[in-house]
Amino acid sequence: MARTTERARPRWGLEILLVLGVSLGQSAVYSLLRIIERLTRPEPLSAQTTQMNTSATPDRPWLDLAYQLANIAFPLVPVLLALYLLMLAAGPRAWPADDPGVRPWQRIGFDRTRLGSDLVRGFAVAAAIGIPGLGFYLLAREIGINTTVAPANLASNWWTVPVYVLAAAMNGILEEVLMLGYLFLRARQLQWSWTAVLLVSAVVRGSYHLYQGFGGFAGNLIMGIAFGLLFLRWKRVGPLVVAHTVLDVVAFVGYAVVAPRVDWL
Template sequence: MTLTRPRFGLEILLVLGVSLGESAVYSILRIADRLTRPEPLAQQTTQMNTSVAADRPWLDLAYQLANIMFPLVPVLLALYLLAIAAGPVAWRGDDPSRPSWQRVGFDLRRPGRDVGWGFLVAAGIGIPGLAFYLFAREIGINTNVAPANLADNWWTVPVYLLAAAMNGILEEVLMLGWLYLRLRQLAWSWWLIVLTSAVVRGSYHLYQGFGGFAGNLIMGVLFGLLFLRWKRVGPLVVAHTLLDIVAFVGYALVAPRVDWL
């Protein structure tokens, strides 16, 4: 199936409109709400991974699993659209005849290399990222982010791990693999693709504050440059997943024992 460039543009709007683009709009509304409250940003708290039915653990688990599964549907949609409308070659080495997940490097052809690079990227970003968050909160441009708020159950840590993997897959497959490929097929320049993707990434983190926007914009640029080098989202899915695992599980373990988180 052959699509014209305007239809590729429509595909981008529709997929983002039911996924991270929608999140960006709600995030902008959320920061507007926060800025119009009497208390400053630094005195507000952003809670993530919260219990829905803490007094009914199995129902709460069902809610958490649903919250993990449904955000992955747009990823499957994007890969499906790539499969039925491959489009022209987007970059050197791209092969429209390959399965869509292979075109963006979301496969198991190089598991050792993907995991190794993923660990290195996560290590290189994690500590500076934490320092930047603490700095942003200190100067009053970010909320206090509490990323782990589930009730204490046998399934709590596994759900944090699944949520971290979901975030890694959703953001990197869509914002790097699929979006980069489609925008390149629309003849966008590389620098504009990197910047656009990074701005969208920062925008759907605005609910945390301006520090969350800036930090994720920088992360988006770095991840984008790495994707252009590797043409694989695999290592970046691993890196993102590891960063979120440390944030979720680490916060749950450390926050009750310190006063600086």
């Protein structure tokens, strides 16, 4: 068993690169290119706008809905791939309570065994991070290191709010399962230190938000460290998926409701 594990370790390093390469690592590279493009424009970063959740065909709602659902479904494929790879090669324990004999989503705490506590913890984390996060974003924009982020730009339809909620859930599942559950487990099996795993995860998380500006990078770097520490404490991604989803629902739906009525967002 020990010899099998030793032979598998190089493949796990390649596996991490491949999983990130078809998901958030790829997003980080494109985000880096995007910030370079923004910095080389004639207008300053603070005068630029980053639009998210935009309509593809606003004049044809049924087709627009199909586009939005596809945009939600396909980013979840790397999550399924990561869980499948963990199932194919479970590997040794990554922490004392870890049981390689259970299913991969159970190993990282992405299941319903503690649904109540996951929800309570998730909402608490979202509340603790949400208001300071908004303040940090406004400060970053004010000092000129971030764009104006418009997170909700879908045409008004009966399905607009449900799509925002689904998009928020997709972001929470994609980022937390990959950047916490999968990456922490595999990296620990490669005998990375907890500090190294925590910092790499947080830097990658910040990097794929660079398209928003340096405020987006810094804010998500800090969030990545906080989420990583909580994952190390709880050994469950469930609460952090909930927290991330709640933060994005408030951002998407809240912006759509509030932005037309105020001038500071």
